[in-house]
Structure formats: structure tokens, C-alpha cells
Amino acid sequence: MRHVVIGNGISGTSAIEAIRYIDPEARITLIAGEPFLPYSRPMISMVLEGAVRADRLPLRPEKFYESLQIETAIGEWVRKVDTENHLVETDKGNRFPYDRLLIASGADPRPLKVPGTDLPNVFFMRTQAHVQAMLEAISEGARDALVLGGGLVGLKATYGLLRRGLNVKLLIRSGYPLSMQVDEFAGKILLQELVDRGLEVQVGVEPAAFEGNGKLQEAVLTDGTRIQCDMAVIGKGVDPAVSFLPLDKIKIDNGILVDEHLETSLPGVFAAGDVAEHFDIARKARRVNAIWPVAVEQGRLAGMNMAGRKVSYPGSLSRNVIRIFGTDVLTAGMVDPPGNGEFESMRSYNEHAKTYRKLVFRDDKLVGLVMVNGVEQGGVLMSLIHNEIPVRTGTPRERLAAPSFNYSQLLFK
Amino acid sequence: MKEVVVHPERCVGCMQCMLACATAHSKTKSLLSAVLENPKPHSRVHVGAGIYGEGFPNRCRHCDPAPCLQGCLPGAIYRYERTQSVLIDPDRCINCLSCAMACPFGVIRYHQDALALPGKTIALKCDNCLERQTKGKIPACVESCMTGALTFEECNESLRKKTKEVARRMSVGAEERISSGIARGFSLLTGLKQAQTAVNEHLPRREARDE
Numbered sequence: 223m224r225h226v227v228i229g230n231g232i233s234g235t236s237a238i239e240a241i242r243y244i245d246p247e248a249r250i251t252l253i254a255g256e257p258f259l260p261y262s263r264p265m266i267s268m269v270l271e272g273a274v275r276a277d278r279l280p281l282r283p284e285k286f287y288e289s290l291q292i293e294t295a296i297g298e299w300v301r302k303v304d305t306e307n308h309l310v311e312t313d314k315g316n317r318f319p320y321d322r323l324l325i326a327s328g329a330d331p332r333p334l335k336v337p338g339t340d341l342p343n344v345f346f347m348r349t350q351a352h353v354q355a356m357l358e359a360i361s362e363g364a365r366d367a368l369v370l371g372g373g374l375v376g377l378k379a380t381y382g383l384l385r386r387g388l389n390v391k392l393l394i395r396s397g398y399p400l401s402m403q404v405d406e407f408a409g410k411i412l413l414q415e416l417v418d419r420g421l422e423v424q425v426g427v428e429p430a431a432f433e434g435n436g437k438l439q440e441a442v443l444t445d446g447t448r449i450q451c452d453m454a455v456i457g458k459g460v461d462p463a464v465s466f467l468p469l470d471k472i473k474i475d476n477g478i479l480v481d482e483h484l485e486t487s488l489p490g491v492f493a494a495g496d497v498a499e500h501f502d503i504a505r506k507a508r509r510v511n512a513i514w515p516v517a518v519e520q521g522r523l524a525g526m527n528m529a530g531r532k533v534s535y536p537g538s539l540s541r542n543v544i545r546i547f548g549t550d551v552l553t554a555g556m557v558d559p560p561g562n563g564e565f566e567s568m569r570s571y572n573e574h575a576k577t578y579r580k581l582v583f584r585d586d587k588l589v590g591l592v593m594v595n596g597v598e599q600g601g602v603l604m605s606l607i608h609n610e611i612p613v614r615t616g617t618p619r620e621r622l623a624a625p626s627f628n629y630s631q632l633l634f635k
Numbered sequence: 636m637k638e639v640v641v642h643p644e645r646c647v648g649c650m651q652c653m654l655a656c657a658t659a660h661s662k663t664k665s666l667l668s669a670v671l672e673n674p675k676p677h678s679r680v681h682v683g684a685g686i687y688g689e690g691f692p693n694r695c696r697h698c699d700p701a702p703c704l705q706g707c708l709p710g711a712i713y714r715y716e717r718t719q720s721v722l723i724d725p726d727r728c729i730n731c732l733s734c735a736m737a738c739p740f741g742v743i744r745y746h747q748d749a750l751a752l753p754g755k756t757i758a759l760k761c762d763n764c765l766e767r768q769t770k771g772k773i774p775a776c777v778e779s780c781m782t783g784a785l786t787f788e789e790c791n792e793s794l795r796k797k798t799k800e801v802a803r804r805m806s807v808g809a810e811e812r813i814s815s816g817i818a819r820g821f822s823l824l825t826g827l828k829q830a831q832t833a834v835n836e837h838l839p840r841r842e843a844r845d846e
Binding site: 265281518550552601626 | 643681683684685686689690691693700702705706708709710727729730731732733734735736737738739740741742743744745
């Protein structure tokens with residue numbers, strides 16, 4: 223059996239480990255564009271911040287591929303997948319035949335469609351190389367940074383640049399940061415924390431153009447204002463990396479559609495991680511949950527299925543946790559449900575302890591969670607959502623929101 | 636391989652295990668001096684109150700596959716095969732809270748610790764008292780538990796004992812149950828219930844009372 227895996231992010235890495243675990247004989251080829259060992263992508267912002275050195279990013283030992291007997295094509299980008307002849311073609315002209323193919327190509331930063339994004343010092347923050355380039359710009363004297371987008375990437379870039387001592391201005395289209403992850407209340411607590419540390423924020427605006435003579439000097443906003451800046455970071459979300467696929471032959475929505483075995487509409491072709499669209503447990507709908515733990519679990523299960531052990535995937539759950547200065551925010555599932563009477567929300571806020579909890583229920587099940595500070599029990603609540611465990615009268619809902627909530631309260635009914 | 640087994644029905648919530656755990660993970664290994672240490676040692680086992688106020692010693696289950704290990708961003712969480720323990724490398728830990736989000740039991744805490752660089756906050760959880768075990772000692776929480784809510788034994792052995800306990804409860808007389816010393820709380824309740832039934836039986840019947 224010849225397995226080909228595209229991408230050495232955590233999903234592809236988890237997959238090759240699973241294949242090798244089940245089938246010691248299988249031929250496995252890994253094709254990866256980024257010339258690094260599997261590394262921790264979420265940690266690149268900590269390299270920017272200066273909290274860890276780049277040599278802490280690799281997640282597997284140096285002889286990882288050799289020890290698992292993986293054939294590699296590192297530094298080669300896939301250009302084409304010939305699904306009829308079962309061939310993968312790279313930019314170096316190499317062709318790799320496959321019996322089973324895993325597409326774990328991840329996602330690319332969504333480009334901003336305004337003039338001037340090709341100027342030097344206009345960055346994305348997705349790869350190790352991006353962060354290296356940002357650090358070079360800082361060491362060459364960049365002082366005023368403009369960050370676009372209040373999502374996780376924008377927020378982490380903002381945090382990192384603030385800790386590097388730059389003047390940072392953050393532009394958020396919606397009224398508060400992390401609007402896709404948290405509710406307004408939690409978003410505003412987070413925003414206040416950043417503003418208290420010297421961040422300038424402008425909400426409801428977007429850039430119209432970047433200007434500069436040979437390098438970035440100014441950003442022009444939709445309302446006509448001009449902002450002086452010598453570096454900019456674009457954090458406007460990501461798009462699945464599918465450009466090399468025959469789009470007429472494989473079913474794609476927001477990501478590559480996969481079934482419960484992580485198999486795409488083409489038999490023998492699997493997809494996992496940021497590129498795959500499966501089912502969201504809380505939302506009860508198809509969804510790409512482009513987050514680290516989902517990439518790990520999908521990669522692992524895809525690998526097992528590829529190696530012939532049929533394991534089905536129940537679906538993923540959107541979730542995230544972030545620590546910004548002294549504020550922790552943990553979120554999972556549906557945090558801002560539509561007000562159609564289907565959902566019930568419960569909130570508690572302790573001003574003194576600066577803790578906030580919001581729980582969202584659909585019937586007797588927890589489907590959404592926001593926690594600000596005191597997040598240690600977040601995993602317990604998240605597993606209630608993840609496993610769709612009904613919260614009955616034995617564990618009153620108020621208890622779940624109380625600071626004293628702990629696992630033992632779920633034991634006896 | 637022996638492991639720590641939790642018997643929640645026997646826990647009285649005295650929190651001796653927490654004290655013992657914190658001491659076992661201190662620099663000086665003595666309660667008196669441990670409280671003076673900086674950073675202060677923290678317990679890896681957490682006695683939380685249940686819905687009736689009953690205690691429950693909540694500790695790491697060393698799951699396999701472990702959600703915290705899979706969710707760890709810096710790859711700091713790993714499995715130590717010899718004791719089947721899930722451990723955290725204090726140097727690699729970046730205090731990102733990803734394991735708090737992953738742990739379905741809520742047993743991970745974030746503190747400064749003697750194991751970490753000074754001033755660095757890291758994720759802390761049960762390590763099965765690896766240090767003590769290499770010296771031939773049993774985990775500190777088990778050693779300190781006076782009610783048998785925490786035991787250190789082979790998993791199969793523990794299961795066998797549990798089965799026997801249940802079987803015996805079902806098959807002997809109430810007197811013996813109360814005096815047998817097995818699961819006293821449970822037997823006491825059963826005894827009480829039986830006494831109550833006996834009292835009820837001696838009460839005048841409804842029709843008689845109505846007269």
C-alpha cells in the first residue's frame with residue numbers, strides 16, 4: 223500500500239504516525255512545502271513576542287522521518303493531483319503515485335484585496351518564515367505597527383508586538399476582538415486589557431490602501447483617515463489550501479467535504495485539519511474548525527482509516543483558549559446563538575474576581591461556553607458539550623456556572 | 636503495574652492528600668519547611684465538593700490517548716512508558732492553557748513551581764509521584780489517605796475486590812453487614828433503612844389510625 227501525505231503540519235504528522243503505528247510495512251511518502259520539521263504553528267506568535275526561541279518550535283526529533291521510515295519530499299509544493307491516474311505532481315516536476323492520499327495542506331492567510339499589500343513590511347502571520355520576516359523588520363527599526371483584524375491571529379500579533387515595545391494600532395471591523403469566538407461582554411473585557419497596556423484600537427473601519435515609496439509608510443482607511451505605520455500585519459482569516467486540486471472532481475464547500483471516515487468524495491483520498499470540512503457537534507452543521515486539537519484528532523483518525531482500521535469521527539468542536547497579559551479567555555461551541563427561542567443562555571459575572579462565565583444550552587444540553595479567568599474547569603464543561611451529555615436536574619445549571627464547579631458534581635445524580 | 640485507584644464513596648473530604656501531595660512536590664519534602672518555600676508548593680490532587688458537599692479526590696487519570704497530550708501546543712506533555720504516566724516537561728511548557736481546555740476532568744493547574752525556572756508559571760498535574768516511586772515509596776496521596784479512598788494497587792486486583800464487596804453486600808444478613816467493616820457508610824445506610832422499615836411495620840395500620 224502506497225500512502226502519500228500532503229502537508230507536514232500537525233494533521234499530516236499525526237496521520238503518518240497513525241499509519242505507521244498500524245501498518246509497519248506501508249510505504250509512506252510525505253510531501254511538504256515548508257522546509258522545517260513539524261513545528262508548533264500556534265507558537266510562532268510567542269517567537270514574535272520573544273517568549274520562546276525559534277528552536278523550541280519543532281515538535282518531533284530530528285530523525286523523526288528516518289525513524290518512522292517515511293520517504294520525504296520536503297521543500298516541494300504540490301502543483302497538481304491527478305485523481306484518475308492516482309498521481310501527485312510537485313513544482314519540482316516529481317511525481318508520486320498513491321493508493322491512499324491524505325490532503326492535509328492546511329490553510330493560507332486570506333489576502334486583503336486593496337492596493338499596496340505587495341509593499342515590503344506588509345505581513346501575514348501564518349508560518350515560521352513570516353515571523354522571521356517580522357522580526358527582521360523590527361530589528362531594522364520598525365516602530366509603528368498596524369494590525370488588521372481582531373481575530374486570534376490579529377490579537378496574538380498585537381500582543382506580540384506590544385510586548386516587543388512597538389506602538390500598535392489595531393483595526394477591528396466588528397465592535398470587539400475575537401467576535402467569532404466570544405460574546406461581546408468577554409470581547410470587551412479583552413479589549414480593555416489591551417487598551418490598558420497602551421494599544422490603540424479603531425473599530426468599524428477597514429483599510430482601503432497601503433501607500434509608501436519602496437516601503438510601507440501609510441495606510442488609508444475606508445473613512446479617509448491616514449495612519450502612519452512602518453509595518454502592517456494582516457489577520458483576516460484563512461482559506462483552505464486547495465488550489466492544486468481538480469475542483470471539478472472533488473467536492474468542496476468551505477473546505478474539502480469529508481465523511482465520517484475523513485474520506486473525501488473521491489474514494490481513497492482523505493482530508494484532515496484546516497483544509498477539511500466535517501461536522502460541528504454544537505452547531506449541528508457542516509463546518510471547518512481550523513484549530514490545532516481538531517487537526518490532531520482528524521489527522522490521527524484519517525491515518526487509521528487509511529491504514530485500513532475503520533474508525534469513525536463523530537465531529538469536531540470549535541474551541542479556543544488565549545492568555546493576553548493577565549486575562550484568560552476560554553471558549554467553546556456556540557457562544558452567540560441566534561435569538562430564535564431554541565437556545566437559552568446563562569451568564570454570571572464577578573466584578574471583584576474579574577471572572578465571567580456564559581453557558582449556552584439547547585434543550586438539556588450545553589452547546590456553548592465562554593469563560594474569562596478561572597478557566598481551569600473549562601475542559602470539564604467542554605467535554606459536556608463535546609460528548610453531548612444532558613445536564614439534568616441532578617446537576618442544576620447554576621452549578622455549572624459557579625466558581626466552585628468541579629468534576630465531582632457530575633458524578634452523583 | 637500498580638496505580639492509584641480512587642474510591643469516591645470512601646472520601647470524607649479531609650484534604651490530607653492535598654497536603655501530602657504539595658509536600659511531596661516541595662523542595663524540602665517536609666510540611667513545616669514546605670510552607671515557607673518560595674514558590675509555595677501546590678497540590679496536584681484536588682478535593683472538590685460534590686453536589687451534596689461530599690469530597691472527591693480528583694486527580695489525573697493518565698488517559699490513553701490523552702486529550703491534554705494531543706492538545707499540547709509546545710509538545711511539552713508526553714507519556715512516560717515505564718509507569719504509563721502522562722507528564723509535563725516544565726522547560727517546554729509555555730503556560731498556554733491548552734491543556735485546561737482539553738482535560739475532561741479539570742485536574743490541571745497553573746502555578747510557579749520548584750521544577751520550573753524562577754518566575755515561570757507552568758502547568759502542574761499529578762506525576763504519579765515518580766520521584767517517590769523511584770525511591771520505593773508509594774504515592775504520597777495514598778500514603779496519607781486514612782479512609783481508603785485512595786489505594787495503590789493492581790487495577791485487576793482492585794476490580795476483583797470491588798466485585799467481592801458488592802457480592803457480599805447482597806448475600807449476607809444485615810447484622811453481619813453492619814459489623815463486617817466493608818464500606819461502612821453504605822452498610823450503615825442499609826441498616827438504617829432496614830430499621831426504618833421495621834419501625835414502620837410496627838406502626839398501626841392506616842385504617843386503625845383513622846379511627
